[in-house]
Amino acid sequence: MTPVSPSRDWTKQTGRIWANLRRHDRNPVITLPELRQWLFDRRWRQTMLWQCAYCRKVLALPDVSLDHWNPRSRGGQSTKENLVECCGVCNRLKGPLNEVQAHDFFMWYGTLDAIAQQHVRKQGAKPAFRYIRERENRRV
Numbered sequence: 001m002t003p004v005s006p007s008r009d010w011t012k013q014t015g016r017i018w019a020n021l022r023r024h025d026r027n028p029v030i031t032l033p034e035l036r037q038w039l040f041d042r043r044w045r046q047t048m049l050w051q052c053a054y055c056r057k058v059l060a061l062p063d064v065s066l067d068h069w070n071p072r073s074r075g076g077q078s079t080k081e082n083l084v085e086c087c088g089v090c091n092r093l094k095g096p097l098n099e100v101q102a103h104d105f106f107m108w109y110g111t112l113d114a115i116a117q118q119h120v121r122k123q124g125a126k127p128a129f130r131y132i133r134e135r136e137n138r139r140v
């Protein structure tokens, strides 16, 4: 484990990410020191940059948001294994999708042109809900 070198920015920005997490999960399994270490270990190629797990966009720490890979609404917990760093856009887009659905959804999203992607992004989590509905209807 590489020790985290504390700087004022690091403390402030990781504190903000922690506060956001606490807003969604009042009793996270992961602790603040663990979250800081986890973030540090997941930085992109020894830089102080991260990469969105879904669209691969490179992110500075203030733009990093945490997604629950298995959503909270489906019992997913705030553990090192279930947290994923991503951009705010993808976090909103993924919404309630579980990992299999999210994989399909982002594959589909990746096939859209820039204008269609922009249209989908404007709708927040709605396309993800619609996607679940359509998939479940197809199964019936």
Ligand SMILES: [Zn+2]
Pocket: 052, 053, 054, 055, 056, 057, 086, 087, 088, 089, 090, 091
């Ligand atoms: Zn993204």
